[in-house]
Amino acid sequence: MICLFCKNQDTEVIETRISENGTVVRRRRHCPKCQKRFTTYERVEDLPILVIKREGKRERFDPEKLRRGIIRATGKTTVTAQQIENIVTQVESEIKQGDATEIESKAIGNLVAKHLKKIDKVAYIRFASVFRRFVDVEEFEKEVKKLI
Template sequence: MRCPSCQKEDTKVVDSRSTGEGFVIRRRRECPHCGFRFTTYERLELTLPYVIKKDGRREPFSREKLISGIRKACHKRPVSQEEIENFVSQLERELFESGEKEIPSSYLGERVMEKLREWDEVAYVRFASVYREFQDVNEFVEQVAQLLRGRRRGNRSRK
């Protein structure tokens, strides 16, 4: 592995740990030339279905693209990177195990919104406003009102 700091090729592994329920190995590396430390991840490569976009285009499933969208929604919210990574890993496994060759992007969007709603309502509304392409403030307000109604019902059922 090449050192990102000095570009020398002979870095050494200092520590290895299994993460993501055993499907990912996190390696801590150090460059013997400049002493720079960095982390790499080794991930099992799964054959995942193509994603059918709203306009009918098909593109390969992109873990990075999904994580990026979730991160943006969770910016400055109390959701850890580990939670996001674990959720996406779980979703990838489900997609792999389904054996489907193609999956609609709407399925992924709904799954992300379900998880964000569980984690943090602000992150959920942020994601929903982009995913559902809110055209005006009224759509945004209606989404927040639905959250509040759901919260009130949830409080009544706990009593």
């Protein structure tokens, strides 16, 4: 790492600290030439995932927005806050596992529906009715019939 002050090519690391969650490494560096010290940060590159909306518009994937959507869809059901949290975490990691940097909003809807279905049928139906056009229509109808 080049010296911030004198541009000397050869600086030394005098201290390395890893942040609590392990995503940031902070290094204290010393320049033997000008004797100055500076800090560098090393971070995991977090590639933004873009969500493709129905109109083709793209926006950055936002777990908070996903959480709010699930909370809205699961109101008055037995789905707990912890279960919602688990779904958000799982869906986020499923999205990030692939190489794709873009995902259609209906694919996210399908992932959420898949997890909700395992937890609470009523919540799943409610969610699916909101995102009806995103889930398999036949499967949705089958589920509704089972409940009636």
